[in-house]
Amino acid sequence: MLIRKLLGMALVISSSLLIGGSAIAEDVGHNEYMTACAVCHGQDGLGNGPLSYYLTVEVPDLTTLSQQNGGEFPMLEIIQVIDGRSGIRSHGEADPSGLMPVWGDRFSDTAKEDVGFYGAELVVRGRILTLAEYLQSIQK
């Protein structure tokens, strides 16, 4: 009986922790988005950020990524866009100076975080994942 009660309680606590945890992740992802992406893709992801008016190519709406992918969020592709593996010209990947993409080394393991090499790797992966999760959360 007691064990059952305890199990029940543990379940409630762990599920609320899970919900709380993902809310925090979304918040962090939102911050990352506002810092590195909103200037072009817009605060709501619709492609109308203040810089978009000065570009010669259209800035895509990031709320329809799932729609364009048969209803499924293309998580891996998005992670590769953010970590720079898939070259998107407007993000600056082709620049040989090593100063690009436009968000610098915020999402690369050369990020100069003061947390040691493995720490930097973790920080950067966390940023990339929370940002990708945030994008998933704003899909139409």
Ligand code: HEC
């Ligand atoms: C300097 C403006 C600018 C910034 C900053 C920027 N983007 Fe983009 N992004 C673009 C443009 C323009 C395109 C499409 C044209 C191209 O292929 O170059 C694009 C394309 C994309 C695509 C592909 C969309 C599709 O429909 O295939 C994704 C995903 C994306 N950006 C995500 C991001 C994320 C995430 C960030 C922040 C980390 C970001 N972008 C920051 C301008 C920008």
